[in-house]
Amino acid sequence: MPTFFEKRELVAPGDLLAEGDYIAGENTYKENNKIYATRIGLVEYENRKVSVVALKAFYVPRVGDIVIGKIVEVGVSGWSVDINSPYLALLKASDVMERTFNPRRDDLTSIYDVGDMIIAKITAYDRTHNPLLTVNEPGLGKITRGQIVRVTPAKIPRIIGRKGSMINMLKRETGCRITLGQNGLILISGRSLESERLAVMAIRKIEEESHTSGLTDRVAEMIRKEKERMKNE
Amino acid sequence: MSKTPEKLINEKGLRLDGRKPDELRPVKIEVGVLSNADGSAYIEQGKSKILAAVYGPKEVHPRHLALPDRAVLRCRYHMAPFSVEQRKSPAPSRREMELSKVIREALEPAVFLEYYPRTSIDIFIEVLQADGGTRCAGITVASLALADAGVPMRDLVAACAAGKIDGKIVLDLTDTEDKNGEADLPVAMMPTAELITLLQMDGMLTTEEFEEALNVAVQGCKHIYEAQKEALKAKYIEIKEAVQE
Numbered sequence: 001m002p003t004f005f006e007k008r009e010l011v012a013p014g015d016l017l018a019e020g021d022y023i024a025g026e027n028t029y030k031e032n033n034k035i036y037a038t039r040i041g042l043v044e045y046e047n048r049k050v051s052v053v054a055l056k057a058f059y060v061p062r063v064g065d066i067v068i069g070k071i072v073e074v075g076v077s078g079w080s081v082d083i084n085s086p087y088l089a090l091l092k093a094s095d096v097m098e099r100t101f102n103p104r105r106d107d108l109t110s111i112y113d114v115g116d117m118i119i120a121k122i123t124a125y126d127r128t129h130n131p132l133l134t135v136n137e138p139g140l141g142k143i144t145r146g147q148i149v150r151v152t153p154a155k156i157p158r159i160i161g162r163k164g165s166m167i168n169m170l171k172r173e174t175g176c177r178i179t180l181g182q183n184g185l186i187l188i189s190g191r192s193l194e195s196e197r198l199a200v201m202a203i204r205k206i207e208e209e210s211h212t213s214g215l216t217d218r219v220a221e222m223i224r225k226e227k228e229r230m231k232n233e
Numbered sequence: 234m235s236k237t238p239e240k241l242i243n244e245k246g247l248r249l250d251g252r253k254p255d256e257l258r259p260v261k262i263e264v265g266v267l268s269n270a271d272g273s274a275y276i277e278q279g280k281s282k283i284l285a286a287v288y289g290p291k292e293v294h295p296r297h298l299a300l301p302d303r304a305v306l307r308c309r310y311h312m313a314p315f316s317v318e319q320r321k322s323p324a325p326s327r328r329e330m331e332l333s334k335v336i337r338e339a340l341e342p343a344v345f346l347e348y349y350p351r352t353s354i355d356i357f358i359e360v361l362q363a364d365g366g367t368r369c370a371g372i373t374v375a376s377l378a379l380a381d382a383g384v385p386m387r388d389l390v391a392a393c394a395a396g397k398i399d400g401k402i403v404l405d406l407t408d409t410e411d412k413n414g415e416a417d418l419p420v421a422m423m424p425t426a427e428l429i430t431l432l433q434m435d436g437m438l439t440t441e442e443f444e445e446a447l448n449v450a451v452q453g454c455k456h457i458y459e460a461q462k463e464a465l466k467a468k469y470i471e472i473k474e475a476v477q478e
Contacts, residue, residue, distance in 0.1 A: 010470065010473075013387070013388060014388030014389050036387070040380055056272075060349075086292070211472075
């Protein structure tokens with residue numbers, strides 16, 4: 001049962017990863033007892049499971065995910081939301097309103113209009129229907145302040161880090177509130193423009209260098225240096 | 234340049250540009266060149282220069298083209314008006330429409346279309362400068378652009394042409410060789426599984442010549458494949474090395 005790459009080595013689609021009694025994990029496929037990569041990424045061998053951590057991917061909705069989206073259309077009984085995925089999401093008017101929704105009386109644009117950004121949670125999705133959203137939980141709803149950064153959705157787990165090590169460090173060092181959308185959109189709101197700018201810079205660095213080791217320490221060091229520099233100015 | 238030479242292969246057995254019969258033109262590939270596309274790539278194969286961009290998977294427009302069980306792959310091969318010596322009309326010609334179709338069919342088997350039903354993946358191949366072998370180079374870059382967009386694929390698709398000039402089987406024809414030669418045989422394949430996804434022929438070859446030409450083209454595809462993988466990984470390796478210093 002040979003494997004053909006080292007752990008965390010860079011692989012491209014079509015690369016033969018392992019042969020024999022292995023299980024095909026994420027971003028891989030099995031054919032004739034051989035496992036191949038389907039995306040560019042870093043290979044992982046865990047016991048008998050072979051998977052690839054993608055370096056570039058798009059967002060496929062999953063029930064329970066928190067996402068950040070943009071209203072693109074106001075319909076008769078709800079909104080269409082662009083959640084940076086192959087499928088447009090739907091948010092129903094009855095979900096937002098406390099009483100029964102009456103299309104003749106209620107004006108949906110006064111709640112969310114085209115172009116508004118919202119934080120929402122996916123409540124239902126399968127590939128035959130577009131995902132359904134809800135904003136009926138604390139922390140969800142319209143975004144009124146802050147900055148939004150867009151990264152490739154495959155890198156959200158890296159920005160969280162192991163048991164949240166990276167994201168907690170970011171919040172602590174920059175003093176910003178950071179909301180991660182699983183779809184690759186990140187909301188940053190801090191007390192000052194400088195601290196927000198710092199968080200954006202750090203996230204950009206993580207995105208670019210996500211496939212290297214010792215990243216948390218390097219990002220922390222970069223933030224400290226930047227803070228030092230800003231103090232001196 | 235438009236003057237036709239008498240001989241395509243000289244006494245030393247070398248071609249007009251000094252290549253040996255089974256030698257590829259120099260290939261230069263770059264991945265992720267466009268910031269507005271989801272995935273992109275650029276190739277220079279000799280004097281042929283081609284840019285490819287991929288958008289999607291995304292909602293299908295117009296809606297009725299969507300398929301309930303898989304994604305639709307759409308492809309446009311287009312030659313820029315300045316890509317050839319005599320200005321080409323920018324409107325899609327019969328030739329371009331046919332090439333769009335065969336390129337799409339060459340790429341389709343490599344993409345896991347069934348993973349994303351009701352969506353479309355759009356590929357745009359823009360020939361900036363043409364000097365033969367543009368359909369093959371187009372397939373080569375388009376498959377890289379797909380991989381760069383994060384579209385899951387069985388394998389990259391590498392393509393290369395072989396042909397016959399002055400009675401000899403040669404690899405990777407230029408425009409002059411194609412026009413003055415006896416035959417042209419473009420091949421696209423997924424090298425890992427050794428599956429051929431495109432095979433066309435223009436001109437006349439005997440059975441033996443055909444087999445020889447096919448073997449030469451397959452070898453060419455494998456070389457292109459190595460260059461493709463290297464180009465795809467290059468960006469990430471660069472960052473890793475810069476960090477480790």
